[in-house]
Amino acid sequence: MSNSFLTASQQKTRRKNFVTIVTLLVLIVITFVISMNTGVIKLTPMEVFRTLFGQGDAQQQLILFEFRLPRIVIAVLVGMGLAVSGAILQGISKNALADPGILGINAGAGLAVMLYISFFPTTKAAPVYLLPVLAFVGAGFTAILIYTLSYRRHEGITPMRLILTGVAIAAGISSAMIVLTLRLTPENYQFVATWLAGSIWGSNWRFVLALLPWLLILLPFVYAKSRVLNILNLGELTAIGLGASIERERRWLLAAAVGLAGASVSVSGGIGFVGLIAPHLARQLVGAKHQFLLPTAALLGGFLVLMADTLGRSLLEPSEIPAGIVVAVLGAPYFLYLLARLKE
């Protein structure tokens, strides 16, 4: 991509950004291979490659294609969805601490799952495929509630009020959930707790199919809005002056953020931090232009969740640490580091 209008240093930045994106892709592929080898039954990398290209035996095929591959795909997709959702929210709110959790998406999805389990604990065999739907509905309802509550006539939605309302609603939902846990049997409680901690529990192709369409539609939509996100990031007055219909753009982008995070959380459980950290890291790597920021954040998110899930599966074999917890353990120190640096 050479462009005679760019100075040498701008072309250098451009090249650097492409290198960053390619590096992330390579990292995902490496983690993918490691993840394929992770599990109770060990396969050599060679066996993995052979099976991937249709040369493995029946057992190897079953393990890779029916157990490990869908889970890996889901981890990457979920990471991408949450990261881009976070990037949108940080962009339109001009608030570096905004993430899908703040929109009440995790809490709303969690509440829906918990309500279902506490009131229909006996039909445990059937609901596996119902849970993502419920989680998605819960996430959507919460987002709509927060949007309605923070809407003011004449002013529309101000990002600050959106965030404050979101925090309040999420806190309310969390306390409702604590009350509900009292009704649960120990094993149901354990299921809910694992769900909330964010384990990639929906690990087969059907969940991939449920998640993929959302990302296929919303990610290109959001990417096409890069320019709009760039100027929304400059503040309301400047954005209006530049000719953006900010109220309409914000509504569409918010809906996209809810869709992405809702769909992701519904198959992964409440993975937090990714939506916060991935866009942050991406901004450090490639700057504030969304044309580069969005793909970088998406790849970082995918990489983070895949790595967390792989680590979570291998650290305490044969039991698993939910990916959400691994992300939090890795993410919290980074976050503290960010805060410390901001203070300087």
Added chain:
Amino acid sequence: MSVLEIDHVAIGYSSTLIVNDLSVEIPKGQISTIIGPNGCGKSTLLKAVARVLRMQNGAVYLDGKAIHQLKTKEVAKRMAILPQTATAPGGLTVFELISYGRFPHQAGFGTLRKEDYEYIHWAIDVTGLREFSDRPIEALSGGQRQRVWIAMALAQGTDILVLDEPTTYLDLAHQLDILLLLQKLNKEEGRTIIMVLHDLNHASRFSHFMMAMKGGNLVVNGSPKEVMTKENLQTVFNIDAEMAVCPYSKNPICLSYQLYDIKE
């Protein structure tokens, strides 16, 4: 000839109007300045002109067409706005921010075309930012930063520039620097400039047309010689001003002043 016509405009909320019933015509190709005490509604009026605030009543006409009925993108091709407190996200370079000025002229993914680059580079040169163009904005001084925002507004390629206190927080030399730049843009390119200024003497020195507001009303408007009088300054600011003549513009300036209740 007027480029903007403000027609019986009322702005605010139903209970408290900030601007009551204001009509004025802003001349084309000239520098117009709004002055007035704090809270008189001058920024509010500017925001309504910039279609940021909705009006309770009245309308603003841009070349005869009601601005609120025009597509916001179409208005953005005619009129650029520089808000009082503009902040850029971290990590953005001078060039990148200035290139955002091309927003209303772009479609789709927003790849910059030849024409866009020409505007951006012209804006960089005219504001003297060439050597800074690849630096991050947070690395610049206040005066340089203000130049970057003006350059972004210039890259928008509009014939009207609306600025809300473009010299606030700048030291004396940098204030003048910005005003001389605006004067040059007006003289050499015939751009219409509308701004709010706090400094009366700057307003008098650089404006063709001045509007003095108080309590949401337009008290007086006209040339600096008509507006900058001892009597008007008493009415608008409640000050007893010693008037003099600016050696550069030959317009009246306020040499020094006293509050009335102290003077006794």
